[in-house]
Amino acid sequence: MNKHTKQLSKFLSTGFVTLIYIFLYLPIAIIVFFSFNTSKLNVVFQGFTLKWYGVMFQNGDLMSALKNTAIVAVSSVIISIFIGTLAAIGMFRYQFRGKGIVDSFLYIPIVIPEIVMGISLLAFYHILNINLGLTTLILAHVTFSMPYVVVTVRSRLSGYDMSLEEAAMDLGATRLHTLRRITLPIIAPGILAGAMLALTLSLDDVIVSFFTTGVDSVTLPIYIFNKVKTGVSPDINALITLIILVTLLIMLFIRNLEARNSNKGQA
Amino acid sequence: MSSTTTAPAVLRPEANTPKKRMPLSQLVPLLLMVGPVVLWLLIFVAAPLMYVFVISFMKKGTYGGVVMSFNFENYLRIFDPLYLRIFLVSIIIATATTLLCLILGYPFAYIIARASKRNKGILLSLIMLPFWTNSLIRTYGWIILLRTNGTFNTLLASANLISHPLQMLYTNGAVMVGMVYTLFPFMVLPLYSSIEKLDRCLLEAANDLGAKPRRTFWRVTLPLTVPGIFAGCIQVFIPTLGYFFISDLLGGGNSVLVGNLIRNQFLAARDWPFGAALSILLIVFTIVLMRVYKHFGGSLENIT
Numbered sequence: 001m002n003k004h005t006k007q008l009s010k011f012l013s014t015g016f017v018t019l020i021y022i023f024l025y026l027p028i029a030i031i032v033f034f035s036f037n038t039s040k041l042n043v044v045f046q047g048f049t050l051k052w053y054g055v056m057f058q059n060g061d062l063m064s065a066l067k068n069t070a071i072v073a074v075s076s077v078i079i080s081i082f083i084g085t086l087a088a089i090g091m092f093r094y095q096f097r098g099k100g101i102v103d104s105f106l107y108i109p110i111v112i113p114e115i116v117m118g119i120s121l122l123a124f125y126h127i128l129n130i131n132l133g134l135t136t137l138i139l140a141h142v143t144f145s146m147p148y149v150v151v152t153v154r155s156r157l158s159g160y161d162m163s164l165e166e167a168a169m170d171l172g173a174t175r176l177h178t179l180r181r182i183t184l185p186i187i188a189p190g191i192l193a194g195a196m197l198a199l200t201l202s203l204d205d206v207i208v209s210f211f212t213t214g215v216d217s218v219t220l221p222i223y224i225f226n227k228v229k230t231g232v233s234p235d236i237n238a239l240i241t242l243i244i245l246v247t248l249l250i251m252l253f254i255r256n257l258e259a260r261n262s263n264k265g266q267a
Numbered sequence: 268m269s270s271t272t273t274a275p276a277v278l279r280p281e282a283n284t285p286k287k288r289m290p291l292s293q294l295v296p297l298l299l300m301v302g303p304v305v306l307w308l309l310i311f312v313a314a315p316l317m318y319v320f321v322i323s324f325m326k327k328g329t330y331g332g333v334v335m336s337f338n339f340e341n342y343l344r345i346f347d348p349l350y351l352r353i354f355l356v357s358i359i360i361a362t363a364t365t366l367l368c369l370i371l372g373y374p375f376a377y378i379i380a381r382a383s384k385r386n387k388g389i390l391l392s393l394i395m396l397p398f399w400t401n402s403l404i405r406t407y408g409w410i411i412l413l414r415t416n417g418t419f420n421t422l423l424a425s426a427n428l429i430s431h432p433l434q435m436l437y438t439n440g441a442v443m444v445g446m447v448y449t450l451f452p453f454m455v456l457p458l459y460s461s462i463e464k465l466d467r468c469l470l471e472a473a474n475d476l477g478a479k480p481r482r483t484f485w486r487v488t489l490p491l492t493v494p495g496i497f498a499g500c501i502q503v504f505i506p507t508l509g510y511f512f513i514s515d516l517l518g519g520g521n522s523v524l525v526g527n528l529i530r531n532q533f534l535a536a537r538d539w540p541f542g543a544a545l546s547i548l549l550i551v552f553t554i555v556l557m558r559v560y561k562h563f564g565g566s567l568e569n570i571t
Contacts, residue, residue, distance in 0.1 A: 013378045017390070020375050023448065024397050027408025030418060034411065043416050083303045090300025094293060102301065105308050112316075112553060115509035115526050116546045119533050120315035123543070127318060143311040150304065175296065200395075206403045206512050211533070221403040228407055228516055240404055247399040251392070 028244065035237035053242070056235035065223035066239065071134060072209075072219060073202040076141035080198050083142075084149030085191055089183065091150070092157045106147045117144060118211035125212065132214035140212040141205065145198035152197055156190025189258065196254065203247075316550075323543035333539055341544035350528070357524040360439065361507035364446040368454035368503045369496065371447075376458035376495075380465075391459070394452050402449050406516050409448065413441055413517070437519030445513040450506060454499040461495025462488075497560045505553055525549065 038047040056062055091099065109117060121140050122132075130136060164186070168178045184191075206221045213222055224236060289297070323341055326334045344350065379390045397405060412418045413435040420432040435441055465488065473483040511526035525545065532542025 013374070016374060017378055020371065020451075021393060024394070024451070027405045027412060027448070028397060028400055029408075030411050031404070031408045044421060083307060086300045087304035090297055094289075094297045094301075096289065096297060096301075102305055105305070105312075108316075109308070109312050111505075111557060113505055113509040113526075113549050115511065115529055116316075116319070116549055117312075119529060119542060119546055120319045121311065122533060123318055123322065123539065124311075124315035139311060143307070146304065146307065200398050204398050204401055206401065207509065210512070210530075221401045224407055225403055225512060225516075228410065232407065240400065244400055248396075251396070251399070255392075 031237050032241045032244065035234055035241045037234055040233060041231075052234040052238035056239045059235055061218070061223065062236060062239060065218050065220045068134060068137075068217050069203070069219040069221075072137050072141055072217075073199055075138045076145060076202050077195055077198045079138070080142045080146040080149050081191060081195050084146045084194060084198075085153050085187075088150045088153035088157060088190075089179075089187070092154055092160070093162075106150055109144050109147050110151075114144070114205075114207040115211075118208045121208070122211040132212060132217070134214075134217040136212045136214070137209060137217055137219070140208050141202045144205070144208055145201045148197050148201060149194035152194040153187065153190045156193065157187055160186060192254065192258075319543045319546055322540050323547045325540045325543075327538045327540050332537075341541045342548075344541060345544065345548060353523055353528055354525060356439075356522075357508050357526075360443060360446065360522075360524065361504050364443055364450065364507045365454075365500050365503045367443070367447050368451050369500060372451060372454040372458055372499065373496075376455050377462055379455075380459055380462040394455055398452065403512055403516075405449070406445055406513055409441070409445055409517060410436060413444075436517060437521055439518065439522055441517040442514045442522045442524075445517040446507050446510065449510065449513060450503040453502040453506070457498035457502065458492065458495045461492040461498075465491055493563065497563055501556050501560055505556065508549060508552075 033045070035052055036048050036050070037045050038049045038051075039045075091102065117140075121136070121143070125132060125136050164182055165178050168182045169175070173181070206225070209219055209222060210225070213219060218226075220239075224232065227236070322333045324337050324339065326336045326338065326340070328334045345354075379387060382390060410417070414420075415432040415434065415436065417436070419435065420429070423429045424432065469487055469491070470483055473487050474480075478486065508524065509526040509529070511524065511530045514522040514524045514527055529542050529545045529549070532538045532545065536542075
């Protein structure tokens with residue numbers, strides 16, 4: 001390749017990548033943009049205002065949807081991290097009959113279409129006479145995020161040196177003590193990655209939530225789904241903007257944490 | 268504690284012969300660690316799916332609900348032209364979505380995989396970042412952009428390019444845009460990891476042996492990244508069939524896909540047995556695709 005074609009291809013690829021990112025961020029940008037609009041309709045920009053950032057706190061339904069979303073996300077992440085990490089360590093450490101079965105079993109929730117998981121849980125709750133609400137929602141979220149946690153944590157374990165545990169136990173540490181002081185600190189980055197994934201899945205889910213939520217456990221996406229046809233007011237845009245800001249900060253914080261950890265590892 | 272003597276066997280999995288019975292000192296922690304996950308999957312995945320399978324052979328009750336009576340009618344109903352059409356449209360939209368994602372995603376993944384190490388990290392997290400905003404919320408963003416008095420129409424009108432607003436929302440085109448938009452990252456990530464893994468020496472060898480870049484791409488790069496292509500296509504194709512909220516919000520009533528049909532059976536029509544039969548069909552479809560995928564050397568790990 002001569003210099004000119006090289007430059008041209010670099011120019012083209014940069015342009016292409018930029019266009020794709022514009023495509024990915026356009027709908028988000030437009031929501032953020034209209035959160036500063038004085039008009040009640042998300043149609044024409046009439047003037048700059050911050051009033052919706054105050055109005056949203058008066059919107060009781062919106063606030064309770066936010067609260068429910070947070071409760072479901074946090075509880076499902078904690079449960080799936082706890083059970084999932086245990087399983088990942090167990091499956092990494094022990095060879096046992098039926099391991100392959102457990103393995104493929106774990107992939108079922110990952111592979112089946114979300115809508116099938118949604119309706120199967122709905123039918124299941126129905127036959128057991130369980131009322132739909134926050135609990136059913138949390139159980140559903142754990143069900144789809146836990147397999148991802150197991151897979152993520154286990155993949156981080158693959159480079160893990162078992163002789164460290166051996167050493168700890170030779171020096172008289174109990175199994176539990178070894179787990180707490182040796183195993184967990186070492187696989188902490190893996191657990192963090194799993195937690196991030198579980199959180200992302202919980203926050204992004206629409207379909208499974210749609211079937212497993214009750215009247216008084218409406219989460220943010222369900223609330224917006226119900227509102228879209230009648231019209232969404234800009235206070236929702238304002239809330240979404242705030243959420244984006246907060247998640248951005250969390251992500252930066254975690255990236256920082258990871259960077260610091262890997263620096264420590266190298267030292 | 269006796270664990271000092273058994274420890275080496277525990278710690279070196281390959282030293283463990285599976286034929287021997289597991290000593291209690293291993294069995295108990297194993298059950299405590301792996302047991303909860305297995306139990307959870309049995310209760311919340313296996314049992315519900317079995318139940319759906321069972322009711323797919325039942326009959327719908329007069330007031331919704333399920334009546335015991337074994338029959339294949341729900342499966343036969345799928346062959347009604349009305350439903351066959353929905354299946355056909357769904358498959359066309361899913362195929363088009365998958366192809367679009369692939370055509371846009373492959374060069375995109377390729378460019379990212381070949382970027383410098385620092386840029387790579389940034390570019391990758393930029394793909395993940397939109398995930399943190401719920402997909403339904405992002406779909407709502409598309410509504411603002413596409414509707415008759417939406418951003419695109421306003422911009423086009425103020426540029427005097429159109430005299431009447433274009434009907435963009437509530438079309439199959441809008442549904443496709445929404446699907447491609449939502450599922451694009453699922454195509455890019457497996458593609459990225461398979462391109463990233465590609466051994467550069469092979470490309471250099473092809474080059475040294477006189478292959479032009481285009482030939483190298485078609486004969487070396489593309490065949491070696493087929494597992495990534497397959498993984499990406501499956502992860503786009505299958506969800507597209509079920510993402511009812513995208514066709515609901517962007518297609519209006521004009522677009523009924525398999526996902527909408529299933530949703531309606533469970534919530535509006537309250538014909539659970541038929542909805543269950545449709546779901547079983549979707550599962551069978553998924554299993555077939557996974558088989559094909561594995562047959563072509565794909566591994567399950569790439570699906571996550």
